[in-house]
Amino acid sequence: MTPGREDVIIIGAGPAGIAAGIQLKRSGLNPVLIERDRPGGLLWNAHRVENYPGFPGAVAGPDLIRLFRKQLAGAGLTITSADVRQVSRSRNGFRVDGGGEVMEARAVIVASGTVPRQLPPARLGGCDLSIAFYEPRDIPSGKRNRIAIIGGGDAAFDYALGLAGDGCTVDIFFHSSRPRALGLLVQRARDTTNIRIHPRTSVVPLSNRDGKLVMETETGNRHQADVLLIAIGRDSNMEFLDGDLREEIRRAGPEGVPGLILAGDVRRGHRRQVAIAVGDGVAAAMRIASAGTERQSEAHTTKSTKDTKNA
Ligand SMILES: Cc1cc2nc3c(=O)[nH]c(=O)nc-3n(C[C@H](O)[C@H](O)[C@H](O)COP(=O)(O)OP(=O)(O)OC[C@H]3O[C@@H](n4cnc5c(N)ncnc54)[C@H](O)[C@@H]3O)c2cc1C
Missing domain, CATH: 3.50.50.60 (FAD/NAD(P)-binding domain)
Incomplete structure (x- = not known):
């Protein structure tokens, strides 16, 4: 992981994180997609996925991952290998500690899935x-x-x-x-x-x-x-978010903290499915991209107002 300042960091390259990455690239952003294990997440364990549209004869989890990864590569996004240990607030966004290397980002998509109970x-x-x-x-x-x-x-x-x-x-x-x-x-x-x-x-x-x-x-x-x-259940995996952020999420909900969005299984109780995770990832990416566009147009309006005053 290279230290630096990024627009968007995505934590986790399961279905939610991969979908978010592809959508952000389509919006012209260049996110950093971080994964600590092999990309694909829990789908590696799904021996037969029958409810993901587009595969009328069902698809094995690992085969679906191969297609997701091919599409990700086609979008021009590579995966950064690191284990995120901590996420906290910084002056202009968030600080993400990937096991020693630290990055800053204006927005973070947490797509880190679940851990087994x-x-x-x-x-x-x-x-x-x-x-x-x-x-x-x-x-x-x-x-x-x-x-x-x-x-x-x-x-x-x-x-x-x-x-x-x-x-x-x-x-x-x-x-x-x-x-x-x-x-x-x-x-x-x-x-x-x-x-x-x-x-x-x-x-x-x-x-x-x-x-x-x-x-x-x-x-x-x-x-x-x-x-x-x-296999007695799974819990949301967000221990690496610092206590203040977890408390903010608890109070404001998974989309309530500006700039930080939970996507996929990490935000769901019982409804944990690939199609939902993918939808969450796309929705999170669209929210972040539109927030960026709003900021740019605000900056443009402020600049135009100043230019007019100075004319
Ligand atoms: C046995 C089984 C069968 C299933 N069958 C189906 C099915 O038929 N149909 C269906 O729709 N769904 C099925 N699912 C559910 C589906 O696999 C999940 O809903 C989906 O994978 C969730 O995607 P996600 O991206 O939210 O999380 P995950 O797939 O859990 O991905 C999270 C990723 O984040 C990474 N990560 C976590 N913490 C960190 C960190 N600190 N730093 C860096 N990376 C991190 C993980 O390594 C992982 O790759 C099945 C699940 C299981 C276990």
Whole structure:
């Protein structure tokens, strides 16, 4: 990350950040798009996206990312690799600390998505963190025979379908009597022979000796797995915004702080979808571009008024 003063900084190159970047380029602005991991965000985990218009036969998340990135490159925008640690106010806008290198910008689009909700340590029973994963891609290849998923929402079922398609045997455990996931995902999981669904079941890991994880349910039944995949919800990822900014957002809303806009999953509670994230990104970019145009025309009017007075 090169220190300097920018018009707009976008934090996060998932669908929201990429869409914002493309739109800003169309408006003649040259944003800096910062990503700490591989561009594409959560879409890497989506094994089959069926609700993004333009793909009547559905599209795999990674394939959609490749298209997004191609379009971004076509718009002439490159991605800056950095992990944003802090965003705070500066005299003329915002100060963005990307892990040592600091940049300033008049406007910031926060498109940093969500972070997985962690399993309380007590629920890991007699095991350590090495048995628990939050994203399928992090599970080592030697530990993919049998996977226990904790969670009953869309992500849990989508993960199960993806892993089962790769040949894993999957058990899904959740507290409630009915899963919270879309009926269509649940039905597909029911129709998949290597997925077993365990409603009203809470499992506690007992041991992970000899590379096998043994878990016990409240009723004393035992299950084995290689690892746990935890999908118990996600929270907005904005810890890097300084306390004052977070407080301002809390009071004024995700668009209420002039010059700083939240876009995509970071601003949403439950409605987290690619099409919404993309729409948010485009809307954020348009707001910032029109604010810039208004400023330019105000400056022009002031200059013309002065010129007239001096004539
Ligand atoms: C299993 C699964 C299946 C899904 N299936 C579907 C589906 O079928 N249809 C659908 O519409 N949606 C689906 N989704 C949801 C969809 O993936 C998200 O809604 C979408 O990716 C949100 O985009 P985003 O840009 O807001 O956030 P994200 O995709 O989370 O991207 C945020 C980006 O910001 C980066 N970032 C975060 N913090 C920093 C920082 N401090 N510095 C720099 N970079 C940072 C992250 O690394 C990430 O790349 C699915 C999600 C999951 C998990």
